[in-house]
Structure formats: structure tokens, C-alpha cells
Amino acid sequence: MSRLFGTDGVRGLAGVDVTAELALGLAQAAALVLGRDARSESRRPVAVVARDPRVSGEFIAAAVSAGLASAGVDVLDAGVIPTPAAAYLVADAQADFGVMVSASHNPAADNGIKFFAEGGRKLPDAVEDQIEAALSGQLLNTTGREVGRIRRFADAEDRYVVHLLGSLGLSLEGIHVVLDCAHGAAAGISPQVFTDAGATVTVIGNAPDGFNINDGVGSTYLGPLAEKVREVGADLGIAHDGDADRCLAVDADGNTVDGDQIMAILALSMSDRGLLHENTLVATVMSNLGLKLAMADNGIEVVETGVGDRYVLEAINANGYSLGGEQSGHVIMSEHATTGDGVLTGLHLAAEMKRSGKSIAELASCMTVLPQVLVNVRGVDRSKAATDSVIAQAVAQAEVVLGGTGRVLLRPSGTEPVVRVMVEAPSIETAEQLAHDLAEVVRDRIPV
Template sequence: MSRLFGTDGVRGLANRELTAALALGLAQASAVVLTKGHHAEARRAEGRRPVAVVARDPRISGEFITAAVSAGLASSGVDVLDAGVIPTPAAAFLVDDIGADFGVMISASHNPAPDNGIKFFAFGGTKLPDEVEDRIEAAMSEPQLMPVGGDVGRIRRFADAEDRYVLHLLGALPNRLDGIHVVLDCAHGAASAVSPEVFTDAGATITLIGADPDGMNINDGVGSTHLDNLAAAVLEHGADIGIAHDGDSDRCLAVDASGAVVDGDQIMAILAVAQKEHGRLAHDTLVATVMSNLGLIRAMADHGITVRQTRVGDRYVLEDMNEHGFTLGGEQSGHIVFSDYATTGDGILTGLSLVARMAETGKTLAELAQVMTVFPQILINVKGVDRERLAGDEGVAEAVAAFERELGDSGRVLLRPSGTEPVVRVMVEAADQETADRVAHALADVVRERLAL
């Protein structure tokens, strides 16, 4: 039986794979596992019930899934604070802010509208480690003694959820954004109300696109996975910068005044240099993943900043940051984590910080992005191969070694097996596009031949 939890909670086609019954069962199991901490026991000792924050993005299916999750929690003796439609990082912040025992976010992030997902945050607003997710999954098949009478939970609206988050974001800003014209693309998602409010309160002039969610248009041709409309809007309105969120606003990508994309690696480079200048970059270290561009590592070295690289996934970036006390990390995809202010990637905070750096320095985004040179990067997904044989295949290892010798210090090679599919991902970076393309396709051919099913 395959694991229910994926890399970012439980996801699937709403009402087909992610059903109301599954949501109810997950909620009841989470109530068992996530209320065993001393904080929950202290509440019980005082005659109070455990508390969970529940939130969602605007997908139409989020309404019935929220109802099922809330019912599962309340039937298990947990009081529910329903925060409504807010970003994922807002839900995580609120769990920590009010001292809730845990939180539940109902979202499928950048996936299309028919999909949905359920992810959990532990006490403090942190993502769950694999072993805790496994305990929740196991608890779903175990009989539970359900509370009755006055021991069942209550469901209440979290009336000031958005206001708390807005004040938190404004408090994290180092300076105001006056004089900067920003086009905001909210992906018709969870940031559609709060992001324009915060940017306006911080002094920016804003133009909005992708901020009219109807339950079915989330991520549809807009947001951080579809940047063409944002680039066009920046050019049309003569804006200084475009900021794109995804459906649940845990990531941020940008375009400069010419419409050129500024990705997560470039954003991290800009913000790492800013934090170091202000003495806020802990241990002069940035945490990225193995997929981050070689240009990032080179640029940071030039500024006396060490780059640590983790497995792909913001949860692994977070784990490394938390373990070693680092303050900035993220992914090329735009998941950026500021551990002084957030327990997960926060797309609005990232966008605010980027615009604040423009306002502070008086530089354009294009000028700031010159801090790093992006190496051409080619990624090929080789399908229909045995990913389990990748690590031990001598032919593949020899090919990798040969290409690494050829590229020298001017490039790199990375092979990664998919965690769920018969796929090996071949990534090559080189000093020029032609070399990167040639090496990537040649190596993909070797993988295809050696590991064919």
C-alpha cells in the first residue's frame, strides 16, 4: 500500500481521491496524534479542549473539505477556529501566534482547481516530519474512543485571522515601499485579499491581476507558474516590478520592469546580501537545495556567504534551517523562508522584502538581480526507467564522471530519481546553453539505455 502523505501533505482529485470521508478520517486521526504534547495536556488539566486552526484556499471543493475536517476535529474533542480563505503561511503563523495545538491547511497550492489537499502544522506552526505523518496515517485504521456530551469540540470563526497576519507582515518590513509601482498577480488564490492590502498599507502603488477568485479559476493561466500575463501587465502599466504568488501564496516569483523573470535563486541572492549587510544573516549562510543554480553558489561565495544544499523540497530546507539556526533559505521555485518571521515559505513576505530592498537601495530589480549570473540549466525527465538501479549502475556513474570532467568548474551534473514514478531527472548546468543541452541529452540517453524497464 502506497503512503498516503506526499511531499506536501495529502493531495488528490477532490471528491474522487480526496473525499469527504478521507478528510474526516484524517482529521480524526490528526486529533489523536497532534494533541499528545504538553501544551494540549496543560489545556486538558485546566478543563479546556485542544485547539486547531483550520484554513483553506478559494477552491470550490475547499468548502466541503473544510466542513469534513472541522467535523472530524470537533467530533474528536478539538475546538476549531475557522480562519476561512487565507494563505498557507498565514495559517502557520496563526497556529504559533495564538498557541494553537496544531493547524490544518486545505489547499493544493499551484495545482489546478479540481485538485485539493490537506496539510498539517504542528504546535508552533511547523510542518510535520515524516514519522508524525506516518503516525497519523496509522491512527486512521485504529479504533478510537470518541468523546460525548460536553467533551466534543466547538467550531467557531477566527474573526481577526487576516488582521493578525497583516500586522505581522507589516511588522517584519525593514522599510516602507513608497514610490514603487508593483503589479501583483495573486493567482486567483488565497492571497487575493491580503496581498494587495499589505502592499498598499506598506506604501506601494499596486496594479492587480489574478485577484478575482471564483472557486474554479485558481492558477488558471495566472500566478507563479504562468508569468506571461504578469510580464505583459508590468510593461503595459510601466510598473517597476511584478510579483506572482501561487494558489496558497507560499511562494513568490518576480519579473523586472522589462518583463524578465527573476526566479527564486536570484531572489535569495538579493535578500541574502541584504541580510548580511544588516547583520541579520545567521552564520553568513544561505540554505538552498541541490537544484539551485551554480550561479547562486558562485555569487554567494563572492559575498562571503556559504550556501548549504539540501534535498529538493522546502520541508528539507526548513529542517536544516531549524537544526542549525539559519535565518534564510529556499528553493528556485520561489519558496523562500525567513525563519525570524515565518515557519514556512511565505510568498507575500518574500515579495514585500524584495520590493523593500528596491526602495532601500534605489536600484531597479534588474540591477539587484545582477548580483548573480544564471548558468544555463537543462532538466530532462527520463521516463520508463528503473529508478532503483540508478545508484548502483556503473555505466551511468562512468558517464556522469566523464561529463563532470568535461564541465570542470564551469558546470555540474545532477541525477535524481523520482520518489513516486519510474522517472530519473537529469539536470545539467554549463557556461553556455549549447553545452548544457548537449551534455543533458547525451546523459539522458545513457540513463534511458542503462536503466530501461
């Protein structure tokens, strides 16, 4: 039997994979596992529940709240807010745990459920396994005064906005930024924060209707953002994903500034200011080789982890590092957040422009990006990708072709039903050829 939890909670097609029944049961199981230590005769556990604006979030969040309350947990309903806001509010409200209903950058038809422990931290695998195991056991059903209450978390957005502004320490006056909110959870908060910070703000992707989240906008579709930046003559464009835990950027000419470049910019700034703990950056194996080379040139160590911001977080928390993230735009600034925060990252990226007096293009030139091609192979059995001997041989042959001038990474996705094939090479032509050749091998060897 496959594990219910992936690299970022439980995720799938809403109404089929993620049902009201599953949401109710997961909530009751989480109440048993995460609320155990907080429960007493005089006190019920407290949980923050939030969601992104996709339509299925309405019934899933309602089922989660019902499950928690029926199991004796008081619910603070924060409504539609970014995932990092939910994490922050768990800590700020001194709640015992939190639940976020979101499928992040996935299409609108998908949804997911993720949990935060006390302090707003993501759960380790072992605790997720406990919740999954509790689903098949005796769950809590309370009565009378033991039943939990569901209340609106009325000042949730205000608390988060104040927190973000308090992290800056300078005004963004004089910077014109275009924000792409992906018709998602950042549609209200991100424009407000940047405006309050003093920036001139133009916004796209800020009209969520429950069905258009991530649809041709946001961090996975940077074309509209680049076009708008050029149209209005902005200094910078920032794109979030549906739940705003990502930040990607474009410069004044519309060129992409990805998560690796953002991390490089922030790492150099923090190192210069003595804020980069142990002069170390945490990145995943998917980060571009150019990031490692740039950090080495500046005396900054790079610690590598598996793919997924949870693994970056584990390394940060275990060693007290202050910065880490992924090429996809999950950037974790541990002084201010317990998880990736796209709005926070965008603010600090703009702040570095203001602090240095440099354009985003000048700042991003601190690293040279090696040509990298990523192919998502669909319609295959991702569980067999790591064990098939023919696929392993094909990867080894590709590495021989590269001869140490690049690298190959082939892995099953933890959040989508795909196998990811990534190739870095001295030229884009070589990277594309090898990546597509490997993708064909995967399709042939492990079809569904």
C-alpha cells in the first residue's frame, strides 16, 4: 500500500482522491495525534485552519473543521490566506497545530491537505505516518462541553501583514513592482504589503473565482508577468503560486530570475551583513550547478538536500541555518518564517535592490546559470523509476556523454504523478537531446 502523504501533505484530484470523507477522517486523526499533549480536563487543543481560493477548498476546509471540532479541537478559521501565513499564525496565536487546504501550484481541480505542528513547523515523516495509522483506528468523538468550537480568525490577515512589514527595516519607495498573484491566496495580501512598504505596485492575476487559480498565470507561467513588466516599465516582476509559498521574478526586460538566482542574491547580501549563519546556504539536488560555483567563489558553503522544501527545512532546523530553498522559488528565511514564503521573499528581493542601488538583472548576474532542461514524463509508473535497471543504465550513459561538464537527475515527483528528468550541460542543445532521450526510455520502460 502506498503512503498517503507525499512530500507536501496529501494531494490529488478533489472529490476523487481528496474527498470530504478523507478530510474529515484526517482531521480527526490529526486531532488525536497532534492534539494529544495539549488536551486536558480544563483545555481543548486549538488549531488554525486556512485554505487557498480554489472552489473545492470550501467543502474540504469545512470537512476539516468539522472533523477537528467533533474530535474536541477548537478551530480558528482563517479563511483564504497564503500557506506561510497559516504557518505563521499557528505560532502567533499559540495554537497547537494548523491545517492548510491547498494544492499549491497544481491546477484548480486538484487540492490537498497539509498540517503544521506547534510553532508552525511542517511535520516530520514519522508524525505523518502516525496520523495515517490513526485513520484506521479508534478516533475521538466528543460530546457536551468537550466538543470543539469553530470561530472566525478575524484579524488573521492583519497579523500576517504586520509581521511581513516588520521584517523589512527599510522602505521600498522608488521601486515599481508588478505582482502576479496567480489568482490565488496572495491576491489580497501581496499587493497590500508591497504598497504599505512604499513600492509602486501593478497587479495581475488578482481576481480569483475558485476556478482560475494558476491558470496561465503565476510562478509556472511567467509570460504574462514579463509582458506586463515591459509594458509598464517596472523595475521588477514577482510571481507567486496558488498558495504563495513560492516567489519567482523577472527583471525589467522580462528575463526570468529563478529560485536559485534569488537564493544567490539573498545569500550574498546576508553574508555581507553577517546574517548568513555559518556562511551556509541550503539547496536541493535540483539546484543549478551555477549556484554552487557562485557560492564557492564567494566563500559560501552549500548544503544539499533531497527535493522538497520539507527537506530543506529539516537541514535548516537541525543546524540553525538562516537561508535555503529550491529552484522552483520556495525560499526559506528562517529568521522570519518556518516555511517557504513567496511574499516575504519578494519583499526582501526588492529590499536588496533598494539597499544596493542595483537592478535585479545586475544582482542576478552574481551567478551563471548552466543550461538546464527539465522534462516531466507523464503516464508512467513513478514508483518504478528508481529501480529499473535499463533506466539506470541510460542515466549512466548520459553521464558518460557529459564527462563531468554537467549532470543528470532522474526522480519521481512527490507532488504530481510524473517522473522528472533533469539534465544540465554546457549547451542547451546537449541538455535537450539527453533529457528527451532519457524521457523516451522512461516512457518505454514503465508505462502505467
